[in-house]
Amino acid sequence: MSKSVPDELEPDPYTLELYEKALKDGTEKDQSIRVNVVGNYRQGKTSLTKRLLGNKMRDIRSTNGIEIGRYTCHKTQNGKYSYRKIDDKSFDIVGRLVSVALSKETDGKQWDDDQELLQLSLSQSLKQATASNLDLRKQQVGYSKPERTACTYDRQTSVDGKSTTLRSTTNSSHEKIEKTRKATVRSDQEIYSFTKALHKKSAKSDTHSQTAFDVWDFGGQYIFYATHTIFHSRRAIYLLVFDLSLDLKHIVVDEEFPTESGNRSMEYFLQFWMQSIHSFVGTADGRQPKVILVGTHKDKVKGNLEQKQRYVKNYFDDIKKLFDGTVLLNHLHPEVFAIDNTDPKDMSMALLRETITKIAEDETCVLEVPAKWIHLEKNMKERMHMKILSMKFIMAIDSENEYPLGDLDQVKLFLRYHHVKGTFVYFDEEPISEYVVLDPQYLVDAFKSIITSERFCSLDKELRQVWKKLMTEARLEKCLIERQWGQPNNKAKLFLQYKDILLAFLTKHHVISEATTFDETSKTSSGLGWYIVPSLLRDQSNESELHEFLQGKQQALVTIVMSFENHQIVATIFHRYIAALMAKWSNVCTSGKPLLFSDLCVVRLDVMHAGIAKHRLNVIELSIVSLCPSLQVQSTQADLFRRFSEAVIFHEFGKLRDSIEGFRPYTLEFRCNHESHCGNGSNNTESISSLDDSKIIPCPDLMAHDLNAIDAKAEWFGGFRDADTIPNLRLNDKLISKISHCIGENWQILGHELDLTHVQIEHICEDHPNNTLMKIYHMLKKWCHKMSKKATLDVLVQAMRNCPTLSVQWDGIRNIIDGII
Template sequence: MTEKRSVELYLTLLESGSEKKRDIRLVVVGKKGAGKTSLIKRLFGEDNTDVTSTNGIEIHKIKCKAKSNDGIWNKLDGNYEETETHARLLKEYEEKLQNKGTIDEPVESNIAIKDKTPETSFDESKKSGTVYKQPKIIKSLVTTESQVEPPVNTESQAEPPVTTESQVEPPVTSQQRNQSLEHATRDIETMLKFNVDLHDKEEYATLLLWDFAGDEEFYHTHQTFLSPDAIYIVVTKLNEADDKKAKDLFQLWMDSIHCYSRLEEDINKSDASKRTSYDLNPPVVIVGTWKDALVCDVEEIDDACRENILKYTDNISEDELGHIRQEYFISNTEDDPSVFQQIRENILNLARKMKTWNKAYPLKFIQLEKQLQEKKKVLPIISFQEIQKIAFDSPQPLNDEELRLFLEFHHEIRALVHFKDLPSYIILDTQWLSNAFRCIVTAKKFRDISIRNIKKWDVLYSRGKLYSEVLDDVFRKENNFSKHKGHILNVMEKFDIIIRPIISDRDGADQTLCYYVPCMIKSEPEYDIYEMFSVTENTCTKSTWLCYQFRFLPPHLMNHLIASLSRKYTVAEFITKEQKRQVALFRDSAVFELQKTTKLTKLHVMKCPNLIQIQVWQFGKEREGGLFKFIDEFVTEEIVNYKHKI
């Protein structure tokens, strides 16, 4: 086989080959102190010691066998990711090379890196010792520098056109062909430097484990990283089944997961054999912890655990119960490893039933993966134009449609983050984005504040007001965020983690107020909201309540609605008992000015169990009719938009 044919075989493989992807996204959520981090340590086979609270979100990459259930998860470091990516191409490449061989002239694989017969290195420039044998056919498989056609200077060339749906793909020029051959040659040479065991025929799965912090401040940032294509472990303390707050937080997580349900899609799937009539995706595994803290006889422990889990699920709707696949009752300190091995094996079995399991994945996508891994080492975020150029400059270029599919697939499993309505940037490092959120919305015990702005930081934690000085503090201390401050804030606004309200333009207003952070508004109204605004029968006409009733009220919908109204109307202000002006923005209610100049007409929005209700207040002698119609249309449209948003 000639050298050029070998490189062309590689290019052909990239163009037409595919692999079966086995990616598992595992998200661990639960109340602070429930034992999530301890559980993860036990699942990794680590000692349950030196457990510290998770600050934000911690992401781990894990390798586990997909063919034989050995119950082992191996936490991987950054170096493995690069080696594993090369291995995925090398295995396919070697197989193609072997298939090209004949009986008379077999093709020896230069990719058998781990030939275990040692020999002394004949390279005198290196230290003596044993090395793996150099593959005999390496020079015939890889085009050497002397054989590569001289590179063409492309500095003066215009950027190659990117194919769009309305364009016809331009014909491949000889210059582009030469560049592809050069790229392919460099790819093969790079891959050969990695020690890849291609004799290992086991099937492996890559597991991305997300450990979500249990502090309440973080809950509304987590929604950014939730998705339908995940397995969720909901961790809850068995000995807190009678605690209302613990039950409310359990409900919050079940509600949040249910927002991403795929009932209609699953019903229409042809592969219906993988699910029962009661299954609803994404799947949930409930892990009840602190079993050792229950006071009961040993022989009654399982019954007591089950009874307590049933208390948590008392108010969960029948639809939501369809997510639950399994329940485990454990002690992170006393149970032996076999308990956690069973959990690992069952999670892998659940993963096999996910729609993303063994999904055909074009091999040409791997070349882009490899280049983005290199970029990620120095840049956690890149522009869409840059990734477009990288995709086009690959040995087998990706057109716009292929790039879109690449980004969609990796966004679904949150290997990267790219929102269609914020298309300018692609976030390569999801941990970086989580860390950026953490700098603004963080539990008080983790905060790092400046003394000069301490009062404004305190206002953030008490009233949810985010001043520009506080933002400056945050981004001044974190240089790797400051360059992309705008995009980070845009993502946070998209998910209503922060909202930019329209405030009064009166003299003395908070000119430096940038945002409100709904999840950090701790206090409820100090007193009755009608009293705050002097709403009485003599001064004001109140409309009847217009109610939006939900069979299932998504937990973050109220934030979304308040944020949308804040962008359309001015948030109303009232005078506190301490004679201070304050905006009427609270955790589950808000008041807006429908008439900015006269301030005689206001809108009151309030959340109740399974209800969002609105009421119009009209002060003064003149009453304006027909207000409900356009407000109803606006609120209805925002509710519909939220459904598509998630």
């Protein structure tokens, strides 16, 4: 299966246009797939991974966080499969460039036409890859070892009204490129290495490249689940691992964090992982990604051979029954495996390797990747020890390549691709758009070094109290961060040097959130100097505390209810949602205590309003309360709170979902908030669409009051703001790309409203026959080019409002204006 653009980048027209432009300069094939080893604590995942990869079974410890390695699979002479680790430090630049050259030949193009490609392949990056030529290279480029003088730089920025400073203490070698001319002189050794590899590979009849397996061993502690959703991928094969010797009703206790896993059983965690995989990266029909059930501890199953076989068969059947009647069953591969990790000759392991390889051959999507990216990827991987690079430094690295990407947007596209792939971590959003994390595991390591720090705190009275607050109140103090990241064993990891940048990345991932308070004088939120780790929140809310806060105040007429089909993942989503809420608004306190629990978060939206978010089993509920008892809830705040909440939750699920028209991971319902419900809302819920049926509707509980449906819907789904409040903002390609997602059926009518001719619209349709999103994007681009400086957001919105039959997602337009997500 081959395609040019990764699924994750395809929904963005601007990105797609950049990608297709980059491919014109030459391509290479990316044939890789992840093997994600998942499951709960103490199920044998790490032992299984070691056996799978043929590693020695010594010093087996539970994985804290995620362990990552890259391998190729080889078929041995006896027909079995084995894995060989790819060392990123060696980075086979010659081999990859040879593959690029061969792909050109097999495309039927003449070698003489590929001189530019050959020039590219023998560039400075190839020179640097030839270790035997190091001395000669030093003479040619005037190589000298840079000074390692410490320096500090700050970056001041503002997000959601909050001032943020990212500080990084680095060496000057990190931010300075030696002023040398670009290497253009190539040695005989370089030409010989490339030519020899080229002839050797082209002499083989089969030029099919090998699939690279990125093996990710996920830590099973429930405490790390907050980080795992970051690394889900559809381009993966999942091994769902469990202990066959334990009953499915067995309560799993995490020995390191016994209070975190609660009374959750084996059955619960199996459902959690299946629901998580499907919800975050699964196709609608559940056909992708594939999940292989792997039972470990086969040696502990009791009975004779026949009894053991019957037990194992029934165990796997019972697991499959958990998903009967759902699309989750479609994810499961028909072959299941019972493994004895203690037996190096267990034939089931050999069959598992073979099955993984065959699935990879069937499922791996071979992507076309711009060949010019090879050099920058190599240069960045050579600096993995630096942990984090600034964008300024990356641009300087790129400029030193003989064939640089040059354009900032092209470099960002390269980084976005590798972010999706899991190579680097990059967000094109302030305040972290200026930095790239060179290894995603680095973020997990930074987080887990804090969470697993109890043994370092036991001898320090001050830290013991801080640790206790973290475990009981989810309160993360900076002194604990600094002490842990400054430990001798962490110094080489540079956690402390990159403290502010790492905290910004963890905040962006919704793993932690800075605690803030609402300043009544300035009417803004200000930081308190510590962080909340929502996944560590334990206590559930007490109804009396919320009732005390709500007493005498007016709520919105209805509570918005987001009802999820897969309830095991809702707690994880709610924790990440809380982190996003607290990154934008401050927490509300009553009697000196924050209204913040594992199932409740109340935030201060403005001077007059507070927003309430609650989690109940399979739902997340939103409500608004007026802080002035005599005043009703204002629609603008309710509408903003709803849109922000939906955008965050959709974003958590939306990794691959933008291509699905009208996708929503939940159904929208409501509860009646009449005072007769005593502040709890009605027991029953109704679909939000029932508010459209008539002006007055009955209470969902059929109590002796009615509900004004028009007013109830207007509170949460307020009309679009007046034209004079829409900014007179000149449109660029990125903004147009975002707006394109909000326009649907009858888009051609908008084109005519914008004075595009029928012929121009026909040409756009012919250029992009199978992609409506690209048609809309290029229609808007054509208008912008025609109107130049007069093509502004307010003018476009007015044109959209002039087209009553045009399908517009107005929530999306409002989110763009308000800068939400």
